Amino acid sequence: MNELKKYKTKQRVAILEFIENNKDKEITANDILMYLNKNEFKASQTTIYRYLDNLVKEGIIKKYYSEEKSSSCFQYIGKKCNEHYHLKCNICGEITHLDSEIFSSIEKKIIDKYGFKIDNIKTILYGTCKKCSKTK
Amino acid sequence: MNELKKYKTKQRVAILEFIENNKDKEITANDILMYLNKNEFKASQTTIYRYLDNLVKEGIIKKYYSEEKSSSCFQYIGKKCNEHYHLKCNICGEITHLDSEIFSSIEKKIIDKYGFKIDNIKTILYGTCKKCSKTK
DNA sequence: TTGCGTGCAAAGGTTTTGCATGGCA
């Protein structure tokens, strides 16, 4: 994505910090709001939603919808995730980063046959991870 | 799954008919509401939501969440869609059904390397379709 | 007649928007 000008504010730092500290969890906008209200810097829900949108567009976090919570959830994925795909376990929520070579042949096949260019940032492959397959 | 007593009402017939006639589309509760309002039998949104819940519980339709539409979508379950993947255009929303062979090699690779079993019903491959790539 | 189904209106919850103010660079 292009370099949009962005300022570093206390709110943004606090929000991103919270998300980074909870890499392994799905976080709702409300979780962030509740957490910040108990801490040093507060941020309004408006700010939280707007900043989360930015982070999603930049590919730094991912957004999903949780039926269970009836709200959107966000999760940190890191800055170098623009080149590969992600697997997400339906059961434990764990995210696995896929080697990019695995998908390159398929990307090409799909472009050739359907003219469809897959967006690897937005696309998430859902399923069941190794651990959860065993304990089932 | 058990045999709950159910009445056959005009509203329910109309709702189910609409869903069946749009097997290949994602339908929101609102789509049904709008459609019915233009036609023979009307149904309130309350009725629609309640009946959709029933159909989901009975396994007749499937419910998932559409980020695009920011609302739940429902789809009649046809056997054919349980075996392959779907491409969804970020721009026009068109859904393309993928030939299952294209993905089978990848599924195997991912199981071998990560032990991850992809769920082809829940997974949707997002991107840009041929038409929208051209007009861009 | 019985009791499930319906519709209305209102509530509940999440997310977005408009606008004036605040604050980083």
Place this chain on the structure above:
DNA sequence: TGCCATGCAAAACCTTTGCACGCAA
């Protein structure tokens, strides 16, 4: 100083709930 970011309140949505009435069986 120039803009972007923020916060408030209200709006816009989607979905659920309570309650009285309607209607299939």
